[in-house]
Amino acid sequence: xxxxxxxxxxxxxxxxxxxxxxxxxxxxxxxxxxxxxxxxxxxxxxxxxxxxxxxxxxxxxxxxxxxxxxxxxxxxxxxxxxxxxxxxxxxxxxxxxxxxxxxxxxxxxxxxxxxxxxxxxxxxxxxxxxxxxxxxxxxxxxxxxxxxxxxxxx
Numbered sequence: 001x002x003x004x005x006x007x008x009x010x011x012x013x014x015x016x017x018x019x020x021x022x023x024x025x026x027x028x029x030x031x032x033x034x035x036x037x038x039x040x041x042x043x044x045x046x047x048x049x050x051x052x053x054x055x056x057x058x059x060x061x062x063x064x065x066x067x068x069x070x071x072x073x074x075x076x077x078x079x080x081x082x083x084x085x086x087x088x089x090x091x092x093x094x095x096x097x098x099x100x101x102x103x104x105x106x107x108x109x110x111x112x113x114x115x116x117x118x119x120x121x122x123x124x125x126x127x128x129x130x131x132x133x134x135x136x137x138x139x140x141x142x143x144x145x146x147x148x149x150x151x152x153x154x
Contacts, residue, residue, distance in 0.1 A: 004028040005048045005056065007035065035063050035089040038096075045096040055100025061090035061134075062112040071125040079126040086130035090137055098144055111138045 004026050008014045014030035021028035029051055033044040049055050065085045067078055090111050101107025116124060117131035 002026065002058075003052055005031065005052060007031040007033040007044060009034060035093055036084045038092050041092050041096045045093075045100075049100065055104065056097050057101075057104075057106070058108040058110070059093060059097045060110045060112070061093055063089050064112065066124065066127045068123045069126075070122045072122070074126065082126035083130045083133070086127065087133040087137070090134055094137070094141060102144060109138075109141055111135075111141075113138075 004021055006014075006017060006028065007030065008017065009032065011032050014032055018028055018030045029048075031044055031047065034040050045056070063085055065082055067074075067082055069078060094109050094111075097107065097109070101109075111134050113134040114127070114131040116128045117135050119128060121128065
């Protein structure tokens with residue numbers, strides 16, 4: 001009975017996913033949005049609220065990118081890009097959903113992290129740092145009236 005709202009950066013991916021969800025019997029609406037842009041995300045959440053008639057009950061922050069470059073060869077721009085997508089985006093989207101969840105008195109935020117949050121390695125320092133931040137962000141979200149958790153994988 002869940003209704004699914006999701007986003008991607010490219011319209012063709014949104015259309016493909018919408019078709020797939022509908023074939024599985026779900027009511028699903030896809031949106032094209034850059035989750036690293038606070039203004040775009042605010043507009044996205046407002047549009048979802050209009051289209052569904054309610055604020056999201058469950059948020060899954062799963063946007064992510066990885067770049068395997070040794071730290072000494074990595075530019076600050078490369079570091080920022082991974083942190084922006086993997087850490088700042090979950091902050092931005094969570095912040096946009098929190099007011100509705102708080103008003104309803106419930107909500108769930110699921111953040112996708114990685115075992116890399118607990119690992120050391122010269123080739124993925126930007127990713128490791130970002131995923132460690134996602135773990136910490138999940139802990140901070142527990143201060144609000146929502147449940148949050150972090151999912152890690154190999």
